[in-house]
Amino acid sequence: MQVDKESWIASLPDAPVFHPSTEEFKDPIAYIQKISITAKSTGICKIVPPAGWNPKFALDLETVKFPTRIQNIANLQKKKMMNKNMPKNCRHNNKKNVEMIVCEVCEGGFHEEVMLLCDKCGKGNHIYCLTPPLTSVPKGNWICLNCRQKNNEIGFEVGKIFPYPTFEKIGNYFKKCYFEGKDLKKVTINDVEKHFWRIVEHREREVEVLYGNDLDTSTYGSGFSDSDSPWNLNNIARVPGSLLSEMKEDILGIIVPWLYFGMIFSSFCWHNEDHYMYSIAYHHFGSPKTWYGVPGNCATEFENAMKAIMPTVFETYPDLLYQLAVMISPRYLIQKGVPIYRAHQMPGEFIVTFPAAYHAGFSHGVNCTEAVNFATADWLQYGFESVKRYRLFHREPVFSHEELILKCSSPQGRKCISTELFKELLSELKRTRDTEVDSRKKILSKGTPLICYYKENDKSNMFHNQHCKICNSQLYLSALTCDCSPTKLVCLDHAAQLCACSTDARCLHLYLTCEELDERVNEASSFLSRSIQNLVTNTIPETPPRKKMKFQIKKEEDDEGGDRDRYLTQMNQLRFIGEMPLMGNLYPQINAHAWENFKKK
Numbered sequence: 001m002q003v004d005k006e007s008w009i010a011s012l013p014d015a016p017v018f019h020p021s022t023e024e025f026k027d028p029i030a031y032i033q034k035i036s037i038t039a040k041s042t043g044i045c046k047i048v049p050p051a052g053w054n055p056k057f058a059l060d061l062e063t064v065k066f067p068t069r070i071q072n073i074a075n076l077q078k079k080k081m082m083n084k085n086m087p088k089n090c091r092h093n094n095k096k097n098v099e100m101i102v103c104e105v106c107e108g109g110f111h112e113e114v115m116l117l118c119d120k121c122g123k124g125n126h127i128y129c130l131t132p133p134l135t136s137v138p139k140g141n142w143i144c145l146n147c148r149q150k151n152n153e154i155g156f157e158v159g160k161i162f163p164y165p166t167f168e169k170i171g172n173y174f175k176k177c178y179f180e181g182k183d184l185k186k187v188t189i190n191d192v193e194k195h196f197w198r199i200v201e202h203r204e205r206e207v208e209v210l211y212g213n214d215l216d217t218s219t220y221g222s223g224f225s226d227s228d229s230p231w232n233l234n235n236i237a238r239v240p241g242s243l244l245s246e247m248k249e250d251i252l253g254i255i256v257p258w259l260y261f262g263m264i265f266s267s268f269c270w271h272n273e274d275h276y277m278y279s280i281a282y283h284h285f286g287s288p289k290t291w292y293g294v295p296g297n298c299a300t301e302f303e304n305a306m307k308a309i310m311p312t313v314f315e316t317y318p319d320l321l322y323q324l325a326v327m328i329s330p331r332y333l334i335q336k337g338v339p340i341y342r343a344h345q346m347p348g349e350f351i352v353t354f355p356a357a358y359h360a361g362f363s364h365g366v367n368c369t370e371a372v373n374f375a376t377a378d379w380l381q382y383g384f385e386s387v388k389r390y391r392l393f394h395r396e397p398v399f400s401h402e403e404l405i406l407k408c409s410s411p412q413g414r415k416c417i418s419t420e421l422f423k424e425l426l427s428e429l430k431r432t433r434d435t436e437v438d439s440r441k442k443i444l445s446k447g448t449p450l451i452c453y454y455k456e457n458d459k460s461n462m463f464h465n466q467h468c469k470i471c472n473s474q475l476y477l478s479a480l481t482c483d484c485s486p487t488k489l490v491c492l493d494h495a496a497q498l499c500a501c502s503t504d505a506r507c508l509h510l511y512l513t514c515e516e517l518d519e520r521v522n523e524a525s526s527f528l529s530r531s532i533q534n535l536v537t538n539t540i541p542e543t544p545p546r547k548k549m550k551f552q553i554k555k556e557e558d559d560e561g562g563d564r565d566r567y568l569t570q571m572n573q574l575r576f577i578g579e580m581p582l583m584g585n586l587y588p589q590i591n592a593h594a595w596e597n598f599k600k601k
Helices: 007-011 028-039 144-152 165-177 189-202 296-309 312-315 330-335 375-394 399-410 419-445 492-497 512-537 547-574 587-601
Strands: 044-047 065-072 115-117 124-126 157-163 208-216 258-262 268-271 278-286 289-293 341-345 350-353 359-363 367-374 450-454 476-480 485-490 507-509
Touching: 007 189, 007 330, 028 044, 028 278, 044 289, 044 341, 065 165, 065 258, 157 165, 157 208, 165 208, 165 258, 289 350, 296 312, 296 330, 375 399, 375 419, 399 419, 419 476, 419 492, 419 507, 419 512, 476 492, 485 492
Parallel strands: 450 507
Antiparallel strands: 044 350, 065 157, 065 208, 115 124, 208 258, 258 367, 268 359, 278 350, 278 367, 289 341, 289 359, 476 485, 476 507
16 A cells, blocks of 8 residues: 555544543543543553643752753664675684684573674674574674674664753754744644654754653652642552552652653654553643554554564564664555554643554654553553563563562452452463463473472572573573572573583472462452452342332333343343353343342342
């Protein structure tokens, strides 16, 4: 499908905009869950708070200083790395070269046939230890990640530290110069959007801008006051209904919000959130911000389109989308059949991105926004998929998915989760247990003789908060070591890459036995059953005194269908539990007997 160079801007569909009432606005998690049926289909949405909700900006802008990044807008789509000539000869798996070389990742010197040497620093890496791993030795020259980062081939150049007043003057002056001769009051959102994509797509002008991004609010301060409002982004990750409320650590960008100071054309490139989580961004003040979103269920189509548009780049940098460094025009993605939605964010408005949804955008002038993540039980499936993807690309997760599941299903954690959502949590807990038990059985079947068990909060637990030496996955329930290198740990999936020793020299480290994992599942199942029973009891009240019911039946006897509807409404409140059939028609045959009993009451 061919798309005109600029007509796509006018025809791009808008993301949905929601206006919660004052009552709905009291609970952000409940409200976002309510609108998610519609908003998930577009990947992003805008929420406009009720009139009167206008939190005071808490920072003193006269004293705030922050570091910046330098963004060359003309290179966002056509990076210098995209046009690199790839030599055909490469030093690799040569016995002379690898004789004394060990892998920089796993520190092993075995498996020489898949040892790859960097053509800049000469250091070795097993192809399966790379981030992301390779399936075969590349044909051209190969440069390791450390050397690429030193050469600034990925990411943005570090800029200066500016006080906000200076940053504001630079941003305003640049915008005035860019639109020289024009009245800035007459420059529209559409004008700025067109100019941005002309620079990105056609490199009409060399444009460099500054961006103060990913600023830790625990260091630089939050734009929100100490308000206890649940929409204060310092609170939202831990309000009731958010699974992150069980995390003790203040993880930057996840629990602790990040602050952003932008100027015209400051950009955030295509990405989805860590662990495929939800994100929420609030616009404190300044010029608008334009967002583009892709529905989470189209993430694979988006990735395939990116690879088709830039095949050579993704062959060289398979994890490019994790670098937040490339801004492909929506025009090319639309041509590949990827659905894109747009939102213009004004001061005082929220943007929510949904699980796994890719998004990108830019600023129209000097502004300030703040953002953070959160997760609800409907995110669990996405979280599981993100962990699998992290392992595939050998990327460190931000937190342990297994630990979060076990904490949220504990007696303390389940307090803030509804019965409906706890059912999803239980399914994820069972999958975690089954996956772990299967992995342990495979390891033990190969003869690992020594097993070390650790109890909760056991300080001797040597693998707590450690990562697999091969895939970087966080080790929580188990780890494997060998006598030849006791401090080197791997996950059970990478036992073969641990070392070349026999299994007799290995030790399996376990947190929670298989029986204890079963107990956790059984306790959670019993809790869900009790919750269902309580819900049934509360939904269908005891039979009132006969006299009162006679009066009520007489009153409704002319509208038996209405009485029947009331009965079905009560029953349908239970349908999400899975214990009762979905009652799609008005007179379900299977419930005829129950209906007759209900009438007699």
